[in-house]
Amino acid sequence: MRTKWMILFLVIAVSACAHQRSLYDRIGGTPVLTAIVDSFIARFADDTRVAPTFAKSDIPKFRKLIIEQFCNITGGGCTYTGRDMKTTHQGLHLTETQFNALVEDLQDAMATQRIPIELQNELIAKLAPMRADIIHQ
Amino acid sequence: MKRASGFVLLLAFAVTANLFGADSRLLATGGLTQVEGTAGGGIVPWAVLSGYATEDQVGGTGFLTYVNTGDYSLWAAGGTFTLHNRVEFSAAEQRLHLGTLAEALKLPGAELRQQVFGVKFRILGDAVYTREPQIAVGLQYKRNLDFAIPKLVGAKDKDGVDVYVAATKVFLAAAGGHHVLLNGTLRATKANQMGLLGFGTANDSGYKLVPEASAAILLNNSVAMGGEYRVKPDRLAFSREDNWSDFFIAYFPNKNVGFVMAVAQLGTIATLPHQSGLFLSFQGSF
């Protein structure tokens, strides 16, 4: 009984310090991030919970900025040249539902690109803290 | 059978209500349904609310659970309704077949039934997205329907209210890239064996504070594995009451259904020691 809990704890502790290379490298760099973003855009363009918000947006510009942002937050060393998340999503009045929908579209896009679940989760973990600046603005 | 058809109705309702599109929380964040009918693990209530509804949606679940320890078997069934990821209402019925004990008491076929009506409020936080954990408080009003046996063995009341506060946090990509869920619950209760053996005793009918905890790891977007521990009061003189634990594996093929298989260790129940066995649960969510 107690040993099982110990093992669970050890698994958590050991894996927490096992990271050597950046997430950017482990995912496969800009070519793979670009493929993810392209699948992602294709998905949310068909997602009625999300698509209407992008109706008036410049998608090629969004594509370039989101690739930069993903490269930046995964440790790829790119400079993100877009606006901060709060300013960007100001006035869009995004809901929790829309946020979750977009996360699902991204998960689907990563699955389509055969990104291992552990790396998918790491990218989601880097985006999750931005939620407070994105919804209800 | 009347109850079984009620359950089918509930499931039909669950499927229909899915048309409202309350499917927007992430997979597995609706939790399972614990044995008293609220969102949680197998035996511990969590701070998450059942179903996948977000702040602008309604949702809920129907569930059916079966536990068999050899000497006893327990059926539990019920449903929940969640409004705007803020408040969850639940109703469940438990039936404990006394098996071995019934024969010893020369009461073949005897069973203990109770109903549990619950309400749970999310106070603050989001288990997945906020830095602070999701915190909820809940009540469970329990009504024993077969009080003769509990009364015989020393229970004072046939109904009672449990009050609990729960904190749940999902640590994203925390264990080798896998999400980890931790939950802690503190419950004030008068119940003997969850209420199946009534509430309080003649000389001890105050509330007792008992801690409960769960830990789970999400192996991928549809399989979770974990364990739980639930401290129990031990008041009735005729038999000891032990703490409970379980190890579970849960499978969510999609947002509408979930399956749980667990091994539950329930200790001594009404004089019969070493009660452990298989715990199976099915839930439909909307």
Ligand code: HEM
């Ligand atoms: C973690 C989640 C999100 C991230 C990391 C993110 C990131 C970004 C970035 C980098 C930009 C471009 C910034 C710029 O134009 O300077 C952008 C723009 C935009 N985002 Fe998000 N976003 C997120 C969630 C959402 C959600 C949930 C929606 C709506 C469903 C949304 C709708 C938009 C729209 C409509 C634009 C374009 C705004 C414009 O045309 O000026 N975003 N986002």
